[in-house]
Amino acid sequence: xxxxxxxxxxxxxxxxxxxxxxxxxxxxxxxxxxxxxxxxxxxxxxxxxxxxxxxxxxxxxxxxxxxxxxxxxxxxxxxxxxxxxxxxxxxxxxxxxxxxxxxxxxxxxxxxxxxxxxxxxxxxxxxxxxxxxxxxxxxxxxxxxxxxxxxxxxxxxxxxxxxxxxxxxxxxxxxxxxxxxxxxxxxxxxxxxxxxxxxxxxxxxxxxxxxxxxxxxxxxxxxxxxxxxxxxxxxxxxxxxxxxxxxxxxxxxxxxxxxxxxxxxxxxxxxxxxxxxxxxxxxxxxxxxxxxxxxxxxxxxxxxxxxxxxxxxxxxxxxxxxxxxxxxxxxxxxxxxxxxxxxxxxxxxxxxxxxxxxxxxxxxxxxxxxxxxxxxxxxxxxxxxxxxxxxxxxxxxxxxxxxxxxxxxxxxxxxxxxxxxxxxxxxxxxxxxxxxxxxxxxxxxxxxxxxxxxxxxxxxxxxxxxxxxxxxxxxxxxxxxxxxxxxxxxxxxxxxxxxxxxxxxxxxxxxxxxxxxxxxxxxxxxxxxxxxxxxxxxx
Numbered sequence: 381x382x383x384x385x386x387x388x389x390x391x392x393x394x395x396x397x398x399x400x401x402x403x404x405x406x407x408x409x410x411x412x413x414x415x416x417x418x419x420x421x422x423x424x425x426x427x428x429x430x431x432x433x434x435x436x437x438x439x440x441x442x443x444x445x446x447x448x449x450x451x452x453x454x455x456x457x458x459x460x461x462x463x464x465x466x467x468x469x470x471x472x473x474x475x476x477x478x479x480x481x482x483x484x485x486x487x488x489x490x491x492x493x494x495x496x497x498x499x500x501x502x503x504x505x506x507x508x509x510x511x512x513x514x515x516x517x518x519x520x521x522x523x524x525x526x527x528x529x530x531x532x533x534x535x536x537x538x539x540x541x542x543x544x545x546x547x548x549x550x551x552x553x554x555x556x557x558x559x560x561x562x563x564x565x566x567x568x569x570x571x572x573x574x575x576x577x578x579x580x581x582x583x584x585x586x587x588x589x590x591x592x593x594x595x596x597x598x599x600x601x602x603x604x605x606x607x608x609x610x611x612x613x614x615x616x617x618x619x620x621x622x623x624x625x626x627x628x629x630x631x632x633x634x635x636x637x638x639x640x641x642x643x644x645x646x647x648x649x650x651x652x653x654x655x656x657x658x659x660x661x662x663x664x665x666x667x668x669x670x671x672x673x674x675x676x677x678x679x680x681x682x683x684x685x686x687x688x689x690x691x692x693x694x695x696x697x698x699x700x701x702x703x704x705x706x707x708x709x710x711x712x713x714x715x716x717x718x719x720x721x722x723x724x725x726x727x728x729x730x731x732x733x734x735x736x737x738x739x740x741x742x743x744x745x746x747x748x749x750x751x752x753x754x755x756x757x758x759x760x761x762x763x764x765x766x767x768x769x770x771x772x773x774x775x776x777x778x779x780x781x782x783x784x785x786x787x788x789x790x791x792x793x794x795x796x797x798x799x800x801x802x803x804x805x806x807x808x809x810x811x812x813x814x815x816x817x818x819x820x821x822x823x824x825x826x827x828x829x830x831x832x833x834x835x836x837x838x839x840x841x842x843x844x845x846x847x848x849x850x851x852x853x854x855x856x857x858x859x860x861x862x863x864x865x866x867x868x869x870x871x872x873x874x875x876x877x878x879x880x881x882x883x884x885x886x887x888x889x890x891x892x893x894x895x896x897x898x899x900x901x902x903x904x905x906x907x908x909x910x911x912x913x914x915x916x917x918x919x
Contacts, residue, residue: 387425388432390446399446402426403453409539410458411827412820416539416546421573423536423566426450427513428574430499439500447496447520451489458534458824459484464817468622488524488531495520498899502906510567515898518560522892525556525792529738532790534824536562542830543856545596550834550856551881555792556888560895564588603855607873608779608805613841614650614686615870616641617849617862618659622814631661635670639677641869648682650871651777656843657691657712657786658812664692665715665727675723685719687728687776691785691810693764694730709765712741714783714810716775728776731783732767735791772796772804779805779874782838786811790828793885795836805877807832807840813847813864822847822864830856837878854878 389395402422409419426446433442462484466477495516504512525532537558540546550558565588571581618637624630638659647653664670678685694713697706712733718726733741741764772782782795782804789809797803809829813822826848833840833852840852850861853875860870 388429390429390433390442391436391438396445396449399426399429399449400453403450403455404457406450406454407457407534409536410534410820410824411538411541412823414539414541419536419539420562420566420569422450423563424569424573427510427567427570430496430513431509431574433496434500434503436500439503440497443500444493444497447499447517448489448493451492452485454492455488455534456481456485459821461816461819461821464819464821465622465815468626468815468817470623470626484531491520491524492517502902504902504906508902508905510570511898512902514560514563514567515895515902517563518556518891518895519899521559522556522888522895529735530791531738532792533828535559538824538827538831542827542834543852543858545593545600547831547834547856548596548599549592550831551599551837551883552887553891554835554883554887555828555831556891557883560891561588561592600855603853605853605855605859606876608876610651611778611874612649612651613851613870613872613874614642614647614653615841615843615849615851615862615872616653616655616659617843617845617867617869619846619865619867620814622658622812622817622846625658625661625814635660637867639674641867642674642688643677643681644869646871647678647686648684650686652687652689652775654808654810654841654843655688655690656812656845656847656849657810658814658845660690660692662693663695664690665694665713665717665730671717671725672723674717675719675725677723678719679721679723683721685721685723687778688717688719689775689808689810690715690717691812694732711767712736712764712785714773714785714808716773718776729773731771731773733764733785733788734767734770735788735794736764736766737787770794770796772798772801781806781808783808783810784832785809789832789840790825792831792835793888795832795838797884803880804838806874807836807838809840809842809844811842811844811847813844816847818864830858835881835883837881839875839877841874851875 387398389398402425406419406422409416429446430443433439433446436442462481463477466473498516499512502512521535535555537555539562540558565585568581568585572578616638618634618641620634624634638655642653674688692713692715694711696709698709700707713730715730716728718728772780774780780802784807788794795804795807813825816822829840829842830852833854834856837854839854842852843849846864848861848863850870851859851872853859854877860872862868862870
């Protein structure tokens with residue numbers, strides 16, 4: 381079978397290169413560009429390549445290659461900023477950067493390769509083939525976001541800018557629902573570009589895009605934001621280079637800049653000061669000199685010092701189950717520190733991180749890898765411990781909140797909503813985006829944070845070192861923000877939550893179930909078509 385154009389070739393190095401290029405172009409739909417029609421076109425071409433591969437001599441191999449190389453280009457172009465973390469950490473980390481980045485790209489691309497192989501194995505035609513494409517690739521993305529801890533960075537649903545009309549559908553179906561929607565749009569676009577029947581799929585495409593856009597426009601038009609009384613937040617941001625955090629003198633200077641910004645004019649009207657992750661190294665909540673310095677500076681400015689929300693490592697010890705030794709555990713935590721009128725500090729509450737960054741905060745492979753002295757990028761410790769469960773928090777003077785530290789904000793449905801407890805009224809996202817360098821990484825991270833606000837109907841207060849800090853209202857719109865290049869403060873009120881949105885974590889699993897059933901039906905149709913005998917009716 382000869383391909384109609386070289387664009388559809390999936391075999392050989394030319395086919396791999398074409399897939400790689402298409403995947404890299406598809407990233408143009410993600411933040412900050414959001415050229416989402418480009419992503420849809422690239423996915424439509426991927427479907428055409430898979431349809432051609434289904435007729436190849438080694439179709440399963442060709443299908444895996446088409447999916448894998450497209451995804452490899454997509455993920456390498458979308459997560460290139462990971463290299464900045466290795467460079468910032470020091471010269472000894474640079475040699476391990478290429479294998480780590482390439483290895484991550486291969487792992488992520490494997491999910492799409494498996495989806496491509498499954499698609500070509502069935503060799504379905506017509507409408508069934510479109511259903512198979514949509515369901516298999518949705519399942520690949522769902523698996524990528526959940527298996528082995530998950531890494532749901534740049535899901536296709538994120539191509540619609542958070543806070544704009546198209547993103548508002550996430551309040552019903554979440555970002556996984558929008559990811560399914562993107563694959564459906566790509567399948568319709570495939571029909572328009574590659575099939576003889578163009579009018580019907582074009583009309584369906586227009587209705588599908590127009591319907592979501594209209595819903596989002598109407599939702600934003602009727603938006604009504606109210607604010608929590610007696611709460612005034614101060615977000616503090618200082619521009620710094622991550623590599624400077626490993627120089628003791630420069631690190632102290634950075635902390636001093638945060639202190640200076642924190643007590644700048646207007647602090648007497650502030651109830652809470654929020655610092656991002658990365659502002660302070662190490663065990664900040666055990667650093668008496670630092671806590672006392674903050675208290676002293678605040679007490680000079682006001683008789684009612686604000687509560688200080690900071691990010692810190694937290695240390696615990698526990699007995700070894702078999703020996704007399706003591707085990708040290710370290711947690712990445714959000715902490716609330718209060719001060720009396722004399723500036724005496726007290727740690728009032730804390731909330732530990734559940735989702736840890738592989739190789740950044742823990743080593744996959746556990747103790748065996750640690751015994752091989754594989755270093756952790758973000759700390760000098762061998763590994764940070766994960767919280768056994770994610771809890772909501774009650775910090776002094778604030779409505780109940782869900783602290784989601786850095787990486788945790790990218791997980792859809794992660795916000796705890798226990799049945800017998802009061803639901804959270806806002807999300808606190810403290811992040812250190814300085815690891816990303818001057819890349820698209822901070823802007824992609826910010827876009828994902830906006831989606832959590834839309835899904836949950838909760839405001840997100842975001843303090844991000846060298847990222848985008850600000851107040852995101854429950855519609856995913858930044859009411860105030862500071863960009864990655866900016867040092868400064870934001871004094872702002874805390875928006876109130878909306879009524880509970882239709883979205884919940886159950887929606888994600890309902891979508892999973894629907895697509896699993898669809899995939900099984902597609903496999904059943906293919907199996908029936910391949911039976912070497914006819915099934916006789918029992919009637």
